[in-house]
Amino acid sequence: MLFGYAWDTSGFWPFVISIMPILLIGLWVTLKATVIGFAIALVLGLLLAALKAAPTRLIAWPARAITEFIRDTPLLIQLFFLFYVLPDFGLTLPAFMTGALALGLQYSAYTSEVYRAGLEAVPRGQREAARALSMAPGRTFTHIILPQAIPRIIPALGNYLVSIMKDVPVLSVVTVLEMLNVARIIGDRTFNYLVPLTIVGILYLLLTLIAAWGIRWLDTHLPSHGVALK
């Protein structure tokens, strides 16, 4: 029994049907971790990208170093750090939040690069034209540069969304009951690993296909020359 649902090992289909609700609860946890982790990565990445673009090296350099450090170390290390070391400093987060935070932190390094590359791909002449028209720097960024960067940024971000989802099982090491962890527990207790693992594999495949389809849809429907705001 898990999450209050008992399993029925009397046959193949009864077993599948009985563990389905349990796996779906795990799926829900996986999705939540993906979405929250992704949201953190989007915001933190934007912050890092802004810092890396700062005119003073005093700000830009540490931001670059942080990005590089995060990128070059395994997700597991950051997860262990947040889970085992932060409490020493009096900061204890629930396992799930720690996991989502670790995912967000790891992927903020990647998203910050996506933002940077997207913004740099906008031709310099665009900024110069706006300047020649006396447009304010803030408005130039939000209405000239950003709209042209978005069609390049969004598909790349979508790919990281899928990656995050596939990294969620790492959170099982800090006791988060995400889908794969749930499947393993079912296997441990029923000695049937094949069925729950296969179901998890299929669910992952479905999610990835849906996400890939969504990204492709965005790719073809975002105007390639930029998104006019309003």
Added chain:
Amino acid sequence: MSREPIIRFDRVSKRFGDFTVLDNLDFQVQPNEKVTIIGPSGSGKSTVLRVLMTLEPINEGVVYVGGDPLWHEYRRNNELSPARGAHLRRMRERLGMVFQQFNLFPHMTVRRNLTEAPRRVLGLSRAEADERAHELLELVNLGNQADKYPGQLSGGQQQRVGVARALMMRPRIMLFDEPTSALDPELVGEVLKVIRQLADTHDLTMLMVTHEMHFARQISDRVCFFDQGRILEQGPPEEILSSPKEARTREFLHAVLNPDE
């Protein structure tokens, strides 16, 4: 020509690292004067325009536009100090620029390309801005293209939008940096025609870099030959283009007029 110049470069130097692009340049333009800048690649022609458009800062000297220093501000003791953003923004409104690569905003319609800055910067209402855009699109013979996106227009049409967009801010000075160099040969004429018309009908000071010598002869009051960040020779177009004194000018003109040799 005894009036106060509208543009004045006073011993201006501009360097990129060790490389000197403008070398102690003295240069003046009178109000309403049409000046063409010619010269070999790398001689600093674009840089002169970019300095005026405040796209490129200078290292030494003072540039005056309409009598006021462009890259400097007067402090209380009447000394010049480097200009702050607000000063640059104010000064910029006196100039408009047409770029070689057009630099239209690809995600905005033609109308929006024209009205975006006047509405935000000059505070025009939508109706006022649309009205002004309509007039200027008529002027450049694009009255029925306002709802298209730049990507739907030919190069010649795009550059005419570029001209109209710069005029929207009602600048007193228009800068053209090789406005037809990126165009297919058959589209050059329509853009030059619009610029010529503009020169004839508007009280504008025009400063243009071009390799269209025939056009330069028609439109300019003065031609300046730039070489290594200085003006080597200048004068009325007939004089400079037909009987230049300097050997380097002759070489340059020969090369431009006989590109196949």
